[in-house]
Amino acid sequence: MVTATPLTPLEEQLLELAGSVPDPELPVLTLRELGVVRAVRAHGTDRVEVDLTPTYTGCPAVEVMSLDIERVLREHGVREVTVRTVLAPAWSTDDITDEGRRKLREFGIAPPRTGAASGPVRVELGPTRTGEGGAADGTREPVRCPHCGSAETELLSRFSSTACKALRRCLACREPFDHFKEL
Amino acid sequence: MTTTPAADTVTTAAALALGDDALVLSHRLGEWAGHAPVLEEEVALANIALDLLGQARVLLSMAGDEDELAFLREERAFRNLQLVEQPNGDFAHTIARQLYFSVYQHLLYDRLAAGDGPFAPLAGKAVKEAAYHRDHAEQWTLRLGDGTDESHARMQRAVDALWRFTGEMFQPVEGIDGIDWPGLESAWREAVEDVLGRATLTVPDGPRSGAWKAGAGRQGLHTEPFGRMLAEMQHLHRSHPGATW
Numbered sequence: 001m002v003t004a005t006p007l008t009p010l011e012e013q014l015l016e017l018a019g020s021v022p023d024p025e026l027p028v029l030t031l032r033e034l035g036v037v038r039a040v041r042a043h044g045t046d047r048v049e050v051d052l053t054p055t056y057t058g059c060p061a062v063e064v065m066s067l068d069i070e071r072v073l074r075e076h077g078v079r080e081v082t083v084r085t086v087l088a089p090a091w092s093t094d095d096i097t098d099e100g101r102r103k104l105r106e107f108g109i110a111p112p113r114t115g116a117a118s119g120p121v122r123v124e125l126g127p128t129r130t131g132e133g134g135a136a137d138g139t140r141e142p143v144r145c146p147h148c149g150s151a152e153t154e155l156l157s158r159f160s161s162t163a164c165k166a167l168r169r170c171l172a173c174r175e176p177f178d179h180f181k182e183l
Numbered sequence: 184m185t186t187t188p189a190a191d192t193v194t195t196a197a198a199l200a201l202g203d204d205a206l207v208l209s210h211r212l213g214e215w216a217g218h219a220p221v222l223e224e225e226v227a228l229a230n231i232a233l234d235l236l237g238q239a240r241v242l243l244s245m246a247g248d249e250d251e252l253a254f255l256r257e258e259r260a261f262r263n264l265q266l267v268e269q270p271n272g273d274f275a276h277t278i279a280r281q282l283y284f285s286v287y288q289h290l291l292y293d294r295l296a297a298g299d300g301p302f303a304p305l306a307g308k309a310v311k312e313a314a315y316h317r318d319h320a321e322q323w324t325l326r327l328g329d330g331t332d333e334s335h336a337r338m339q340r341a342v343d344a345l346w347r348f349t350g351e352m353f354q355p356v357e358g359i360d361g362i363d364w365p366g367l368e369s370a371w372r373e374a375v376e377d378v379l380g381r382a383t384l385t386v387p388d389g390p391r392s393g394a395w396k397a398g399a400g401r402q403g404l405h406t407e408p409f410g411r412m413l414a415e416m417q418h419l420h421r422s423h424p425g426a427t428w
Binding site: 054056057058059060087088089090091092156157158159160161162163167181183 | 223224226227230231233234235236237238240241303304305307308309311312315318319322
């Protein structure tokens, strides 16, 4: 979701640079793959504004991301860098690129399923497991184990090491794993 | 966008109301750190607290300097609902408080996100977080209510004890426009009664406001436990003004 006005070649280059910064919590992903760098505006060659959107409102990584973007752009000769946090339109896990999803899986984190807008799946007591048939309500593809690929996995906790992840366990290989929750 | 000073003042008051709800509940949930019944739940409550803290930072920044507002205001200047300042109690009390508040916040933010007022951007973001908080609270209400005799009794005691703080949520907040408050209240009642029913719990039938009357927290009138909570939340900042890491 880059600005409506076409980017100048300089802005494209700066967007590339800002997007190449690794995510501080999931360093296998770049900010571009995470989909959080929204826009870059250059005023002359000296002053640049970057729009960054948080994954979660309280995401503590936003400040580190801002500092990293500033540092990288300064290293490339931009004298004044302003990183603005923008909330709307709200970030969604659908903004994670296909490449980003592949890297998450390789890193041992089940990527979010697409079509995230619907939020948490309402489940009744008991069926926290997903099988080949999909989620308990039958509308979603199952969460697959990032280690062995099995679709037979169960939810252990709705919140894991960070707010954006849930903790699940694979029923085939028995490994616990993080699942990047749909948002 | 052009706004008159009066409109700004009204937006500030509304930002304080919503921001204080998020800040105070965030602090209460943070008190569980090191005390939760199981590790997964400790992490879950801390994550919910973090979401709320993020929302509070955005909202309080709309009203002024976030640190000054959080750490240097007196009790009477806080505009949060009395519900969110209630002590954690046992785990069932915390879950009942989460159920009542997260259903309210989810329904309210869903409506705010659909509008074009000053809170729409934040609400559009926060409604997705609130959906997970609500799901968490509903699942625990079901487990505790429809669990053992002991968990059922405790969950019933908790939903009964906090019931009298729920009327205040539907008092119109000045500066929040376009909300049908009676409609919000009936949607909330329907959702909460549905969960309580499925959890084999009885819907409380007592009054939904306390001795202070509904609207008290929004007017700066708070319950006794709030003062002690604020003392703990604010003492570091007040004892060491300007301290940095």
